[in-house]
Amino acid sequence: MGPVGEQKTKPTQHTVKELRGLGIIPDILVCRSENPLHDDTRSKLAAFCHVSEEAVVSAHDVSNIYRVPLMFDEQGVSSVLAERFGFKFGGRASPARRVDGDGRPGRQRRGGNPHRDGREVHRPVGLVPQVIKAFQHSSYAVNRKLVIDWIESAELDDESAVSDAEAHANAWEMLRAADGILVPGGFGKRGIEGKIKAAGYARENKVPYLGVCLGLQVATIEFCRNVLGMEGANSTEFDEDTPHPAVVFMPEISKTHMGGTMRLGTKPTPFSQWTTVR
Structure with missing residues (x-):
């Protein structure tokens, strides 16, 4: 031009x-x-x-x-x-074969607004791009335009309200505006309490919540704390002395080498006779 x-x-x-x-x-x-x-x-x-x-x-x-x-x-x-x-x-x-490929991405209606709550805010790595693509494909299938906002989970916890009140308020404003919340996988303790807060907000307000790996773990911890009354419930990854271990390490998993150690596939998991799951 x-x-x-x-x-x-x-x-x-x-x-x-x-x-x-x-x-x-x-x-x-x-x-x-x-x-x-x-x-x-x-x-x-x-x-x-x-x-x-x-x-x-x-x-x-x-x-x-x-x-x-x-x-x-x-x-x-x-x-x-x-x-x-x-x-x-x-x-x-x-024309019949062309409809699905043609219309949905080009003429999407009102936008869905899922928020990704996590640590890698400015530089998503690993699984995150795959999750985003899955969301995009899903949004095309339901004829919606996807809008993703990124939230630093550490800004949702109580400590952030004291150390950086403005960032804390902005993070919660974004979370409350979400049509859905995604907490993806990850390792490490940083931002965990914020993720638990996000899971609790989703449960209490009936906001669609997708927890992938760590995201499902924090949802379990939140449920144990606030629904089952297990005060101090946590994962042994973050607190070895937790009075209520909601998530525990498998015996064969290394506690020092993160990544590539997760149990995958159809491995049998036996439950003891006293376990309520049985």
């Missing part, structure tokens, strides 16, 4: 010329732009770059990445590629 919004073809022409000088002859041009290519722009590129107009594809900005394949299909890219490679092409996808 030019400085006044005019679509310029010279940069693309120059690039194709350089490619041809290296012996690389393009069969199709995929042109990135802010807006769809104009007809005259497409014709000019086809003429000066020696490709058919059908092979000049507009890759303009769209509302989300999942519309890109559909945008290409609407421009006949599949037919151009099939012809170039000598494939038999059965035509474009039927």
Whole structure:
């Protein structure tokens, strides 16, 4: 695009010329732009770059990445590629097959606002990106636009109310505005009391809550403390002397090496005869 919004073809022409000088002859041009290519722009590129107009594809900005394949299909890219490679092409996808991929991400209704409560606020790592993707895919399925706010869990605990009252107030304001709360996995004691507070808020106010790994542990601790009346209930990871161990280390798990030690799969777990679970 030019400085006044005019679509310029010279940069693309120059690039194709350089490619041809290296012996690389393009069969199709995929042109990135802010807006769809104009007809005259497409014709000019086809003429000066020696490709058919059908092979000049507009890759303009769209509302989300999942519309890109559909945008290409609407421009006949599949037919151009099939012809170039000598494939038999059965035509474009039927409207019935295109509905799920097309509409939901592009025309979502009111937003859902789940809050992730955790330590890695500015630099999510490990499992967190996978969880976010799962939320995004789920939001598409129910035709909602996902909005995620990140909360530092340490700012929810009582100590934060004294050390940084403003941050504490802001964190709770964000939590109360949430349509759902996610507490993902993690290790270490920092921010645990804030996570427990978040789990308690979700339970008391009937806010949808998803606890993954550590997130489910803190929900268990919160329930033991505030529903079952087990004062001081905790995980032995955080308090070895807790009077009510709601979460305990398995005998085979290292207490010093975190990560890669969790029990996975269909391993039998026997319960003693006196256990109320039986």
